[in-house]
Amino acid sequence: MSDVAVYVIANLVVKDANEYRNYEKGFFPILKKFGGELVTFDDNHENFEGESPLEGRVIVLKFPSEELAKKWYADEEYQTLSEFRRAGTTLKSMTMVRGLPART
Numbered sequence: 001m002s003d004v005a006v007y008v009i010a011n012l013v014v015k016d017a018n019e020y021r022n023y024e025k026g027f028f029p030i031l032k033k034f035g036g037e038l039v040t041f042d043d044n045h046e047n048f049e050g051e052s053p054l055e056g057r058v059i060v061l062k063f064p065s066e067e068l069a070k071k072w073y074a075d076e077e078y079q080t081l082s083e084f085r086r087a088g089t090t091l092k093s094m095t096m097v098r099g100l101p102a103r104t
Contacts, residue, residue: 005062005099006069007039011092012085013056019088026081034072035064055092069096 014020031038039060047054063069072078073094085091 003065004101005064006066007097007099008036008059008061008063008069008073008094009097010059010061010094011054011056012059012089013092014089016088019084021088023081023084023088026084030075030078030081031061031072034068034075036068036072037062053092056090066096066098 028038039062041057041059043057045052045054045058061069063072
């Protein structure tokens with residue numbers, strides 16, 4: 001199932017916009033290095049039903065495989081850059097969700 005796309009869903013609350021901007025500045029080159037793409041982000045998401053644990057910004061990333069998503073997250077350059085995210089936000093969650101395999 002290594003060829004199945006995966007999605008990383010992050011939910012965070014920005015506390016210090018300047019620190020978070022430092023994270024954003026270096027984010028995309030590292031994401032692209034692992035074949036990742038930004039699907040969307042939303043600061044004003046809407047919950048249709050039930051109690052939502054989400055607050056702040058919701059970000060959806062897509063990777064070609066689980067292996068690449070895990071390599072991206074574990075990457076030393078990404079982890080160093082993430083210190084800006086950690087300093088500028090409260091991370092509520094970062095979750096990997098596996099896509100559906102191709103139907104035959």
